[in-house]
Amino acid sequence: MGWYERLVRWSERRRLAVDAVVAAAAIVPSAILASDPVRGFGHAAPHAFWTVLLIAPLAWRRVRPVESTAAVVVVALAHLFTGTILVLPADLAILVALYSVTVHGPVWAHRAAVVTALVGSGLLGAVVVARGGTYGEVSGVVMLAAILATTSWAFGLVRRSRREMLEALRDRAERLEVERDQQARIATAAERARIAREMHDIVAHSLSVVVAQADGGRYAATADPAAAAHALEVISETGRAALADMRRLLGVLRTSDPADAGPAPRAPQPGMSPGRLVRPTVPAAPVEATPLAETPDDADLASLLEQARGAGMKVSFVRVGEPRRLPPGAGLTLHRVCQEALTNVRKHAGPSVSVTVVVRWGVASVELEVSDDGRGAAAASDGSGSGAPGYGLLGMGERAALFGGKVTAGPRPGGGWRVRFTMPLPAGTTAVGSAAAADDETEQA
Numbered sequence: 001m002g003w004y005e006r007l008v009r010w011s012e013r014r015r016l017a018v019d020a021v022v023a024a025a026a027i028v029p030s031a032i033l034a035s036d037p038v039r040g041f042g043h044a045a046p047h048a049f050w051t052v053l054l055i056a057p058l059a060w061r062r063v064r065p066v067e068s069t070a071a072v073v074v075v076a077l078a079h080l081f082t083g084t085i086l087v088l089p090a091d092l093a094i095l096v097a098l099y100s101v102t103v104h105g106p107v108w109a110h111r112a113a114v115v116t117a118l119v120g121s122g123l124l125g126a127v128v129v130a131r132g133g134t135y136g137e138v139s140g141v142v143m144l145a146a147i148l149a150t151t152s153w154a155f156g157l158v159r160r161s162r163r164e165m166l167e168a169l170r171d172r173a174e175r176l177e178v179e180r181d182q183q184a185r186i187a188t189a190a191e192r193a194r195i196a197r198e199m200h201d202i203v204a205h206s207l208s209v210v211v212a213q214a215d216g217g218r219y220a221a222t223a224d225p226a227a228a229a230h231a232l233e234v235i236s237e238t239g240r241a242a243l244a245d246m247r248r249l250l251g252v253l254r255t256s257d258p259a260d261a262g263p264a265p266r267a268p269q270p271g272m273s274p275g276r277l278v279r280p281t282v283p284a285a286p287v288e289a290t291p292l293a294e295t296p297d298d299a300d301l302a303s304l305l306e307q308a309r310g311a312g313m314k315v316s317f318v319r320v321g322e323p324r325r326l327p328p329g330a331g332l333t334l335h336r337v338c339q340e341a342l343t344n345v346r347k348h349a350g351p352s353v354s355v356t357v358v359v360r361w362g363v364a365s366v367e368l369e370v371s372d373d374g375r376g377a378a379a380a381s382d383g384s385g386s387g388a389p390g391y392g393l394l395g396m397g398e399r400a401a402l403f404g405g406k407v408t409a410g411p412r413p414g415g416g417w418r419v420r421f422t423m424p425l426p427a428g429t430t431a432v433g434s435a436a437a438a439d440d441e442t443e444q445a
Contacts, residue, residue, distance in 0.1 A: 015063050016059070016060060016063050019059050019060065019061055019062055020059040022058070023056060023058040023059045026055050026058075027051060027052055027055050030051045030055060030088070030089045030090040031047070031048040031051045031052070031090075033089040034047035034048065034050075034088045034089055035047060035048065047085065047088060050075070050079045050088060050090065051088060051090040053079075054075050054076065054079070054090040054091065054093045054094075055090050057069075057071035057072050057075070057093075057097070058072070058093055058096055058100075061096065061097060061100035061101075061104075062104050065100050065101040065103075065104040065105035065109065066106070066109045068101070069097040069098065069100065069101040069105070069113050072094055072097040073094070073097075073116055076091065076093075076120065077123075080124065081127070086127060086131075094117065094149075095148055095149065095152040096152075097113070098113050098114065098149060098152045098156065099152045099153075099155060099156040099159075100156075101113050101156075102114075102153055102156025102157060102160055103159045103163060110153070110156065110157075114149060114150070114153040117145075117146075117149035118149060118150075120145070120149075121141075121142050121145035121146040121149060122142060124141055124142065124145055125138045125142035128141055193398060196395075197336070197395040197398060197399065198245075200392060200395055203242070206238050206239065206241065206245075207242075208346045208347050209234065209235075209238045209311050210235050210239060212312070212346060213231040213232075213238075213311060213312075214231070214235060216231050216312060217232055217235070230310075234307075234310045234311060237307075238307070300331070300335055301317070301334075301335065301359065304338055304339055305317055305357065308342050308346075311346070313342075313353065313355055314353070314355065315354075315355045315356075316354070316355070316356045316357065317356075317357045317358075318356065318357070318358040318359070319359045319361070320358065320359070320361065321360055321362060322361055324361055324366065324425055326366075327426055329402075329403070330403050330423065333399045333402065333403055333405070333423070334421070334423070336395075336396075337368060337396050337399060337407065337419070338368055338370060340392045340393075340395065340396055341370035341419040342355065342357075344392060344417070344419070345370070345372045345417070348374070348375065348417075349375060349376075349416075349417065350374045353373060353374040354373050355370065355371070355372045356369075356370070356371050356372075357370050358370075358371075362425075364424060364425055365423060365424045365425055366422075366423055366425055367420065367421065367422045367423075368420070368421040368422075369418065369419070369420045369421075370418070370419045371412055371417065372416045372417055372418075373415060373416040374415075374417060375417075376411040376412065376415050376417045393409055396409075396421070400421060400422075400423065403423050403424070404423070404424050405421060405422055405423035405424065406421070406422050407419065407420070407421050408420045
């Protein structure tokens, strides 16, 4: 910022004081120029009086531009009709007041001021005629006064336009800063909600499996060592999978330099085709590429069902319709909703529960339904006792809303609980498979 910009900002902050000092400093030379040293002080005193009255209102020309201009106009008209000299050096205050009200005043005020200045030019010519002036003198005086007033008004309009443009740019920059901060807060809240959903899905699902298997293995340790060994195997596999997911999720929150750490292990997210997640690296030797088999992106529900069956649940899987390849992220949403529904069954439905997982592929949507024959509505009365939806149901609803879907959960007729998730499919989704995929496919455990 240069000295001129700093001076302008300093003057803007102290408008009244600066204008008062300038007006006071202008009064003295204007009064001296208007004096008549030949005829003495008695004739100079009236000129000094009009000089003070004309220049003094300029002290608040930027603080109160309309009132300041009105005062200058009234004094100028009074001097025009009563003064002995028609034009004083202090009459330049009229042009300063016109410029000030054009820059700082409202639109109606500067329009009225320029019209008044032009009318005053005509009145000046009439007074010159009344005092015996010639036609040439009258026309010259009127034209000069009108040109000076119009020029001062034009300069004021240019300054006003630049001032309004700067204020608009400043206001836009402030609004952009506010919007940037709001977007940053919204993005931070969304990322926190996403991490919270992922943490809940990983921890709740894995720990429920581990606790169930640990309890079962403890009771079966003496009677059935093979069942206890199987339970320990399931606990080990579930813990490793949860640990890998936690490392992947917490890697986002690292603040250390990625170059200091080694390459983090990567695994495809559930619901994403491996062919879409592999990133090419520099191979040690040329490897012949083999085409990947076309597999539907059905959120990798098979691994969830196998894990649930390994934990001792009776799970049936039904697929209806022709599978579609889901866009990135949609398969993960389908996977997490099914995972949370199975976790809730394991925690709340009670022992010896049969679960049915149905995936219906429609023309424009896919529907997932997880139902069981457990305790149903009775499960809401125990536990927390509040009856309010937990973080799992809230997370399912948030995930569904990201893709325009909807999740409903509640007791089903005849007992048990049902979770239904519906998600629209984009128009560009392609079907995968042959005619056999159109048949109903059922797996029973």
